[in-house]
Amino acid sequence: MAAVAEQVSVPGLRPATAGRNPWALAWRRLRRNRIALAALVLFLLIVVLSLAAPLYAHDIAHDGNVLSPNLNGTTLVHGKLTPVMQQGGGVLKLGEAPIGPTWDLSHYFLGADGIGRDVAGLLLYGGRASLQIGVSSAVICCVVATLVALVAGFFGGLTDTILSRLMDIIWAFPVYLLAISIATVLLTKSTGIQVGFLHVSATSLWTPTVIIGFIYVPYVYRPVRGQVLSVVNKEFVEAAIAQGASNVRLIFSEILPNVVSTVIVLMPLMIATTILTEAALSFLSVGVQPPNVSWGTIINNGQALLYTRPWVSLAPGIMIVLTVLSLNVLGDGVRDALDPRAKLRVG
Amino acid sequence: MAGLIPRQRAGRPGPPPATAGTPLLEIRDLKVSFRTEDGLVRAVDGVNLTVNEGETLGIVGESGSGKSVTMMSVMRLITDPNAQFEGQVLYKGADLMALSQDQIRSIRGAGIGMIFQDPMTSLNPVYKVGWQIAEQIREHETMSKQAARARTIELLTAVGIPNAAERADSYPHEFSGGMRQRVMIAMAVSCNPDVLIADEPTTALDVTIQAQIIGLIRKLREDFGTAVVLITHDMGVVADVADRVAVMYAGRVVEQGTRHEVFYDPQHPYTWGLLGSIARLDRPRPRRLAAIPGMPPSLIHLPAGCAFADRCGHRFERCAERPELLNRQGTGHLDACHLTPERKKEVRDRTIHPELVEEKP
């Protein structure tokens, strides 16, 4: 019966919260939410670790490049020089297997992958790619979706119908299949393609970024358009129209500030989703392409080593779970902080 | 309506019938507060009210005065985990606040019926209205589906729904607001309750429909002998139907008496303000409708003394001390204002509405 409490507390809330900046209020609520704060700290920690990848790599790489194969190299295990690729290390003590975890931070802490690369180092570099793609595609997605939603909601009528129907169609398209289609076509041409002045190389991190950003546009478009529609007929917009404000000013100074909170609530959840999608596409080998690595590609490489060297797969998976979990928890916290009585409760 | 004879309530569990002399429903020192982010909100602050068999009690006050929360608490319908309750609610001698969930359920809908402010949202949108009424009947009485349906159609006819047999199979969104409120009323009286609590039943409706709904409630009371508690912020509605009136302000009852006493001899300055804000056609048109200056106080930081003092034009030193709801007249008319009756009369005559006293019958 929160409705009753709300009704009652309206006069009561006045002295404490009325007239305060809503962002300051939201920040205060978020600061009180210890779980959300812990999630934020965890996420920032992962970001910092990934950004520091070169520092760590400098320490461990045989030739300063963690990403290049090291089939004939050696490393120190308990002070002894040991080959990175070991004969008879396979399932039946046959064949060649990469070295397992040494639990020594500067010497193949988590062991090596199928071509002798340091998994711990890959993990940090993979984190860079995964986070970069996750964050940039979520930003691209939110910006595009918000712009389209603003135009559709503001102009309404035929513009709205056409744009919304278009979004419905992209929405109807299976997410992974759409991404796979675009990615495979780009991959068939390994030199990359030229669209106008834009050169997209198949191996560039921007290829998965743009693909992932594009496929999720309708997921952000729908709630934001709903928000635009609820604002567009409010009195303050009419007041601005009466003052002779231009359409551009109306959209950007009157309506946009009122939908920003919706976008901010969606943002962490979108980053979580895009990171998972990137991992899935990379696992299917249509995401990040060599020589780049991401958490998804490391798991893909680890598939073949699953029963002999499980840490190659386990470690990046744990990183993905921690990152996505922290973002989801943070997303919940941001939503509760910005809109304590939110309608949108989907994670 | 005449065809609808109140039925015996066979085998209903619950408290024994009231003994003569005790009121049907008695609220004793009820306090309700909500813990919020900004502190404890005292929504109801020590309310005493009684409802006698067959009478209509009007509870008047601004939004946030605690009138709805009071009656919701009577029904134990406030499920907010942050709510705290104190005090007693005696229904036929049994304390509702102390009953088990099963016991209170047998009283909800059967002994005490309730209708709500917004008929648009108070009915479940996915069920036919007939189903929703029959559901309540079958919850409280052992009855076949056919019998419950026949009863439902009878009830819908009684509240003035044309083609009731057909309309029973319509969904709530297929009715107008007024018709939906009629459905709500039919549902609330379907088990012949002793008390009908109507929480702002006309607020969400058009003015013309309001009169019809109030007329319907009055008619039900006459036909069934049901006691009615009418919660409203509209003095006009109370003047129409209430036998007794309680005026609430900031979670407290500030004045209580018969309709005649409260309307023709109001004792509390807040009541004067409420009466002054009614537009009247039989008086010279005022330049503008009188309004009570200021805002209701914060329910978190209630003043220690009279809660109305800040908005009152007649405050004096004693107002810093909390006024009890007392009988200051020698009749059943209670009020919570420190002014002496003589002073009140004088001030009222002189300043607020001289015409009110001139017209004493």
Next chain:
Amino acid sequence: MLTFIVRRTLWTVVVMFVITVLVFFIFFKTPGVDPARAIAGRNPSPQVLAEVRAQLGLNRPLWVQYGVMMKKIFITRDLVSYSNQGTRVVQEIFAAAPATLSLVFGASLIWIVMALVMGVAAAQLRGRIYDPILMILALIGVSTPVFWLGQVVNLITQSSLHSNVFKWLPPLGYTSFTTSPLLWFEGLIFPWITLSILYIGFYARVLRANLLEIQNEDYIRTARAKGLSERRVLVRHSLRTSMITFVSLFGLDFGALVGGGAILTEVVYGIHGVGFLTYQSLTNLDLPTIIAVVIYGAFFIVLANALVDIGYAWLDPRVRPT
């Protein structure tokens, strides 16, 4: 209702058409990509290239190319894979469908039951410690990549523990129900659980939020004021209205999974369904198969969308057209 269904069906046809056009453009008209070369597989000979051009009418006008493609997918169903020695791809998709359907049906059964239990339990236990615990579990489920979870499950069940605890478990792969119902069940039990984890988490969260939101609705207060038991209020009033959201989500997810969305689970468990087929085609860039899978997959999803809309109207009288 009939006009609504007709209108909805027409819209479905339009969406289908636009999707096929979109797919056609992605595969045949991406600037800088020669469709013949892309379709002919790796290092095609000039003869094969010429054959592909002739087969798909790539030298003819745009709309003819589109028409030829659609004809080969839907009518004659003789689209062939060049990377895979001329296999007919549409037939391959139909052969793979039972495995995918088995996987998705079983998983959806698990996730519906579990999500209902968890969502209702969390909503009912609100304010107690169980609610946040259940919701953190749900959130972990939502945050775990399904393919990685599959690997972890395989690591546990197929590796060291396989010689004792999981002795009964057959090796990875799919056995059809008609071959051996027991092997079918044993081989699918972990894929079912793995696939359902994400959806259990998601649906439990949605359901809990929905139930709590409905808890504040006026008609729930009315239901209580009527004297109904908490159980009846929950089942007949709260859950019944929550089902509107629940069922529409389910339709979309079910469609997406049948339409190829189960690819990750199929790959880690070696279940030769539609998703696995897609994966194989990806690894050898077998474009005709991918095109056919994408179009059939989209078809399923659009169909599911339409069914959801009709089901929505059936569940919610307010949107039901009269």
